[in-house]
Amino acid sequence: xxxxxxxxxxxxxxxxxxxxxxxxxxxxILIFNFIPMGISLFxxxxxxxxxxxxxxxxxxxxxxxxxxxxxxxxxxxxxxxxGEYLLFSIAIGxxxxxxxxxxxxxxxxxMAAYRVVYYLPNLLPPVCSAIVWADITDPLYGLGxxxxxxFGLPNYSFYAxxxxxxxxxxxxxxxxxxxxxxxxxxxxxNIPDALYEAAxxxxxxxFVKCVKITVPMSTPTIFYTLINSIIxxxxxxxxxxxxxxxxxDSLLFFVTNIYINHRQFNMGxxxxxxxxxxxxxxLLTLLLFRKSKWVFYGEDM
Amino acid sequence: xxxxxxxxxxxxxxxxxxxxxxxxxxxxxxxxxxxxPILVLFTRSVMDPSEIYAVPTHLFPSRLNFSGYTxxxxxxxxxxxxxxxxxxxxxxxxxPLTCLMCGYGFAKVRFPGRGLCxxxxxxxxxxxxxxxxIPLYIVYYHLGLTDSLWPLMITAFFGGGAMSxxxxxxxxxxxxxxxxEAAxxxxxxxFVIMFRIMLPLARPVVVLxxxxxxxGQYNDYGTALIYIWNEKYYTLAVGLYYKYLAxxxxxxxxxVQYAAGVLVMLPMVVIFALFQKxxxxxxxxxxxxx
Numbered sequence: 269x270x271x272x273x274x275x276x277x278x279x280x281x282x283x284x285x286x287x288x289x290x291x292x293x294x295x296x297i298l299i300f301n302f303i304p305m306g307i308s309l310f311x312x313x314x315x316x317x318x319x320x321x322x323x324x325x326x327x328x329x330x331x332x333x334x335x336x337x338x339x340x341x342x343x344x345x346x347x348x349x350x351g352e353y354l355l356f357s358i359a360i361g362x363x364x365x366x367x368x369x370x371x372x373x374x375x376x377x378x379m380a381a382y383r384v385v386y387y388l389p390n391l392l393p394p395v396c397s398a399i400v401w402a403d404i405t406d407p408l409y410g411l412g413x414x415x416x417x418x419f420g421l422p423n424y425s426f427y428a429x430x431x432x433x434x435x436x437x438x439x440x441x442x443x444x445x446x447x448x449x450x451x452x453x454x455x456x457x458n459i460p461d462a463l464y465e466a467a468x469x470x471x472x473x474x475f476v477k478c479v480k481i482t483v484p485m486s487t488p489t490i491f492y493t494l495i496n497s498i499i500x501x502x503x504x505x506x507x508x509x510x511x512x513x514x515x516x517d518s519l520l521f522f523v524t525n526i527y528i529n530h531r532q533f534n535m536g537x538x539x540x541x542x543x544x545x546x547x548x549x550x551l552l553t554l555l556l557f558r559k560s561k562w563v564f565y566g567e568d569m
Numbered sequence: 570x571x572x573x574x575x576x577x578x579x580x581x582x583x584x585x586x587x588x589x590x591x592x593x594x595x596x597x598x599x600x601x602x603x604x605x606p607i608l609v610l611f612t613r614s615v616m617d618p619s620e621i622y623a624v625p626t627h628l629f630p631s632r633l634n635f636s637g638y639t640x641x642x643x644x645x646x647x648x649x650x651x652x653x654x655x656x657x658x659x660x661x662x663x664x665p666l667t668c669l670m671c672g673y674g675f676a677k678v679r680f681p682g683r684g685l686c687x688x689x690x691x692x693x694x695x696x697x698x699x700x701x702x703i704p705l706y707i708v709y710y711h712l713g714l715t716d717s718l719w720p721l722m723i724t725a726f727f728g729g730g731a732m733s734x735x736x737x738x739x740x741x742x743x744x745x746x747x748x749x750e751a752a753x754x755x756x757x758x759x760f761v762i763m764f765r766i767m768l769p770l771a772r773p774v775v776v777l778x779x780x781x782x783x784x785g786q787y788n789d790y791g792t793a794l795i796y797i798w799n800e801k802y803y804t805l806a807v808g809l810y811y812k813y814l815a816x817x818x819x820x821x822x823x824x825v826q827y828a829a830g831v832l833v834m835l836p837m838v839v840i841f842a843l844f845q846k847x848x849x850x851x852x853x854x855x856x857x858x859x
Contacts, residue, residue, distance in 0.1 A: 391838055546697055
């Protein structure tokens with residue numbers, strides 16, 4: 269295929285068309301991504317409050333988070349919280365939604381309707397979602413405690429107490445399971461039926477079929493979910509619309525910390541923190557891509 | 570012998586039906602779980618404000634009260650709706666188009682530097698959105714675009730972001746070169762090929778992109794929050810935020826908040842229910858081939 273195309277020179281002579289076609293997106297990422305990132309890098313080496321021009325150039329924003337007691341406390345707290353969320357979201361994305369998708373991937377009447385229902389919480393506009401969850405988790409008149417009482421369980425303080433705020437947020441994120449579900453179901457539909465039929469002929473049971481066929485054939489989704497969970501998980505903003513950074517900073521995530529500094533016009537520090545996060549995400553993603561030999565894309569790639 | 574077989578067959582049938590019923594039962598329980606926030610949104614939108622604060626909580630209203638809807642559906646929400654239609658419309662039309670263009674370039678045209686450009690594009694996925702806010706504000710400010718609808722629409726003309734271009738490229742790569750060859754032999758140029766051949770063939774992923782863009786733009790209040798302060802440019806998402814959630818919004822009756830929430834959510838549910846199949850198809854066919 270390749271040599272014959274080259275001989276005809278069709279692609280080579282038409283190379284300029286390629287540049288025309290990709291021009292919009294390359295100009296787009298230059299204006300909306302790379303230039304802002306450059307500006308942000310510049311500010312990260314300064315003290316900047318928007319009103320006055322940047323001054324006091326140096327690396328102090330990068331060192332202060334380790335030397336200044338208050339900043340250090342917030343910095344490490346936010347890393348710890350982000351890590352907790354990241355692990356939880358990977359577990360949910362990889363295991364819980366996988367199991368649920370297995371269960372949803374059966375031929376049953378009305379399955380499409382169930383899928384829509386399971387996806388619905390993802391369609392709740394964030395602002396509506398914040399109003400509803402603030403209500404459900406209200407310790408006094410919320411539905412959450414009403415349900416717990418109904419089961420004879422003691423009241424829970426949800427977002428009102430530092431020790432329960434994080435678990436509340438993690439449980440709340442379970443309602444977003446539906447989006448991962450769609451990916452898994454799509455992946456399962458891509459697995460040829462012939463593989464399962466062959467396995468059945470050999471007498472394989474459901475568990476063996478799952479472990480030997482479904483899981484290995486789903487490695488693209490596993491990889492995609494892993495990458496996506498890490499990129500999105502490290503940028504978790506938390507239920508900021510409901511409780512801000514939570515009682516006693518119990519829901520202070522890395523991005524929440526950036527946002528708060530940003531609102532307090534500590535732009536230099538906010539930009540420095542943003543760059544640290546960017547480098548962390550880039551390194552983790554690169555590492556995962558380096559170690560992605562186990563991903564099987566089928567014969568067509 | 571036959572009787573035994575028949576009985577066995579019948580028992581088997583009953584067992585199968587029992588399993589189906591149990592499955593439906595579990596599926597319904599799960600559905601109840603996922604419906605909880607939506608149920609709360611709906612039932613409270615038709616409750617008396619005083620009943621919403623009742624202790625212990627009432628899930629279902631003792632008396633239907635639709636005043637929330639009549640109050641929520643005011644001139645303001647219509648103005649927000651108009652802005653939303655403009656923003657979402659422009660994005661839903663132009664993102665798939667420019668995205669198809671770039672995806673086609675990356676998937677089917679050979680040119681020096683293609684790999685590098687694609688890597689640069691993909692690297693933008695890793696940039697934390699929050700890191701861009703202030704610098705992007707400065708860029709928009711110098712372009713004279715702040716406090717208008719433009720910050721919500723301008724990116725639509727530039728491919729609409731790495732993720733959608735990525736999905737498009739993955740899909741287009743699967744279209745056989747021979748089809749394009751044949752078109753070229755017939756004298757079609759790149760743009761004719763794109764619109765007459767690629768666009769119809771790429772329908773599933775074009776629809777996927779359009780629906781994703783629709784949902785994303787419809788829900789986006791963060792962008793408007795930063796770049797727009799004149800109320801006449803508010804979209805539904807940001808209007809809802811300022812009116813019902815921002816500090817100082819507590820004075821409004823809660824049932825109005827919920828009614829507004831229901832009204833805002835409704836179009837999304839319709840879109841999703843209509844395109845559910847295409848969405849899954851789009852994901853299946855473009856694959857998550859990183």
